[in-house]
Amino acid sequence: MDFRRAKKHEFEIFSNSFSDIMFFLMLFFLIASTMITPGTIKLILPQANQTQSMNKPPKEIAISVTKDLKYYINNKQVQFAEIEPALRQEKLGNAEVHAIVRCDNAIAVQALVDVLQIGSKVEMKMVLATTRKDKVN
Numbered sequence: 001m002d003f004r005r006a007k008k009h010e011f012e013i014f015s016n017s018f019s020d021i022m023f024f025l026m027l028f029f030l031i032a033s034t035m036i037t038p039g040t041i042k043l044i045l046p047q048a049n050q051t052q053s054m055n056k057p058p059k060e061i062a063i064s065v066t067k068d069l070k071y072y073i074n075n076k077q078v079q080f081a082e083i084e085p086a087l088r089q090e091k092l093g094n095a096e097v098h099a100i101v102r103c104d105n106a107i108a109v110q111a112l113v114d115v116l117q118i119g120s121k122v123e124m125k126m127v128l129a130t131t132r133k134d135k136v137n
Contacts, residue, residue: 058096058125061087065103069111083115087122102129 063083064072071078073086091097099119103112112128119126 058098059090059094061090061097061099061124063099063101063115065101065107065111065115067104067106069107071115080114084118084122087118087124091122091124098125098127100127100129 062072062074064075066072069080071080071083073083073090078086087099101112101115101119103115116126116128
């Protein structure tokens with residue numbers, strides 16, 4: 001009696017899904033490698049008795065004036081009378097504060113000057129935001 005099977009099983013490995021997985025792994029490592037900063041070298045810094053700190057960049061406040069004379073400080077609507085106390089509050093803990101004034105080009109110049117005078121009164125540096133004018137040939 002012969003107990004062996006007449007047909008032997010052959011095993012196959014399908015590599016179609018394997019190539020897809022390798023492609024996604026390659027994309028993942030390419031994206032991850034661009035996010036790693038090259039200056040991240042781990043060091044143990046020397047110690048000193050006295051330290052010197054660098055100045056922080058100045059804090060920026062956004063003041064916006066719409067054409068219907070609505071006033072906003074950092075995207076929060078305020079009344080005109082509330083601008084000065086709000087700017088004083090922002091400047092309270094920080095000596096270096098800059099205010100970027102954005103106003104609609106249709107408002108009267110006096111409304112802009114009033115806001116700039118408040119900044120001068122609070123002793124805050126004010127910068128007027130503008131858009132670039134196209135050159136005319």
